[in-house]
Amino acid sequence: MTRSLNPMRQRMDRAGILLSGLCALHCLASILIVSAVGIGSQWIFAPEIHRWGLLVALVIAAVTIGWGALRHRRRAPFVVAMMGLTFMGGALAAPHGWEEAVLTIIGVALVSLGHILNLRPHLPEAR
Secondary structure, three states: OHHHHHHHHHHHHHHHHHHHHHHHHHHHHHHHHHHOOOOOOOOOHHHHHHHHHHHHHHHHHHHHHHHHHHOOOOOOHHHHHHHHHHHHHHHOOOOOOOOHHHHHHHHHHHHHHHHHHHHHHHHHOOO
């Protein structure tokens, strides 16, 4: 039974990495598009997008990284991901603009690194 659960956790870790990358892309593209074109800020910078994104990141990280920490008994993925989620949470309190983008990008990079570290014992190169 344990073996059948590992592929699901691995897929969720990979989804977390993908979502982290999409979030960073959203931050950078939003600033560039709004700065260059001057339209769409009411939708692109909507606080609801960031709150929902943080909620999704929290759920995926809690399940996969928590599951991984219990499974392989390593703290590094958990600590790195929680630091990233803290940065992402701090970005919600920052004003829209570069400050928020920098905090969010640092956060999603750390969450993504946490997922990578969580996958590491299961990657073929690590065996």
